[in-house]
Amino acid sequence: MTLTQLRVFWIVASSRSLSEAAHSLNLTQASVSMHLRALERDLGVELYERGHRGEVVLSTAGHVFFGHVETILNAATQAQRELSALQRDTGKRLRVGANTTGGMYVLPEITRRYRKILPDVDVQPMFESTVKVVDLVLHGQLDVGLAAGPVDKKRFEIMSSCPDELMLITSPDHRFASRGKALLTDLISESVVLPGTGSRSRWLLESTLNQAGLRAKAYLTMNNTEDVKRAVIGNLGVGFVSRYSILCEVAAKSLVAVEIPGLRIRRNFELFWQNGQVAPPHFLPLKQLADEVFRELDAKANRILPVTS
Structure with a gap:
């Protein structure tokens, strides 16, 4: 049993998806499965069951093991921090991770x-998926994270937050643009362009549209918001x-934001760090600056x- 296997187990259990865990860890799905099988062989128990639609669900043994794994990983992270503190120089640094949308806009x-x-502070930004940012902050490899929430308030302290909304956009000559509004049923005859399958935005969109019983004519997948x-x-x-990704385009009239009455796809951008963290003085201005920028x-x-209504 290795720390790598434990970390793979923790991320799969948290995301409930082999593919999302593989993306977050920069591993192939086959490699993730190999780590899990090796861990199960070492322990002599099955840790997972297959849920609906391929979702990975913890077995009874997996639930018991999960709590111990968190303790082990947290202890390893604390040990790593203390050893790093002995070796690092006196320079100040701030490691900030953000998901794609937060990182760009x-x-x-x-x-x-x-x-x-x-x-004089060395600011080191990093852009990753929301799942990866959360994991890196939790294990001390990032000081602060910025992501589309919600994040687990048992593990993280929210320093600052800002309301966001996923908005329907069209080209200026689209039939929705002149009306400024569209009904949910109007989307049935449309091709809907979505971000990549591993993104939190994609998950939120699909969940909301599925709950509304909507199936568009076609879905096109792009790598990121700019491609969309x-x-x-x-x-x-x-x-x-x-909505924060389209301010320039809407002002320049190259895109039109269209209201769907009765549909609000809301979330928050959250700036967070580990609960109970004793922050050095050079971290503290970050909260005030984030509050200002968010407002x-x-x-x-x-x-x-x-x-929108």
């Missing part, structure tokens, strides 16, 4: 202001993206985008 302004008031926007501008379909982004979005 929110974090740059926060880090720009932070560097202006604390130029380009596809929509090119009339490949309509899309759903964070300004929210106000700008409210000015530019249509008010």
Whole structure:
């Protein structure tokens, strides 16, 4: 039994998906399965069961083992921190991880202001999936995370948060654009452009649309939000993206944000770190700066985008 196997087990159990865990760990799905089988052989028990639609569900033994694994990984992380503290130099650093949307549209302004008031701090940004960012903060490889929540408030302290909404976007010459509104049933005849299958936005969108009983004519998958926007501008379909990602395009009239009455796909961007963490003084301005940027982004979005009901 190795720490790598325990970490693979923890991420699979947390995400309930072999494919999402493989993506977060930068491993193949076959490699993830190999680690899990080796762990089960060492323990002599089965840790997982197959749930509905391929979801991975912990067995009774898996649930018991999960609590112990968290304790072991946390102890290993603390030991690593203490050893690193003995070796690192006196330079100050701030390791901030963000999911794709937060990293592209929110974090740059926060880090720009932070560097202006604390130029001697080495700010080290990293962009990963939400699952990976959460895992890296939990195990001390990132100091702070920024992601589309919610994050587990038992493990993390939310330093600052900002309301976000996934909005329907079209090209200016689309039939929805002149109306400014669309019904859910209108989407049945549309191709819907979505972000990659491993993203939290994709999961939230599919869950919301499935609950509404909606099935679009076709779904097109793009790598990231920028690709979704380009596809929509090119009339490949309509899309759903964070409202903060389209402020420039809507202001320039290259994209149109369209309201769907009765449908609000809401979430929060959350800046977080480990619960109980004793933060060094150079971490503290980050909360105030994030609060400022979040307020300004929210106000700008409210000015530019249509008010949804």
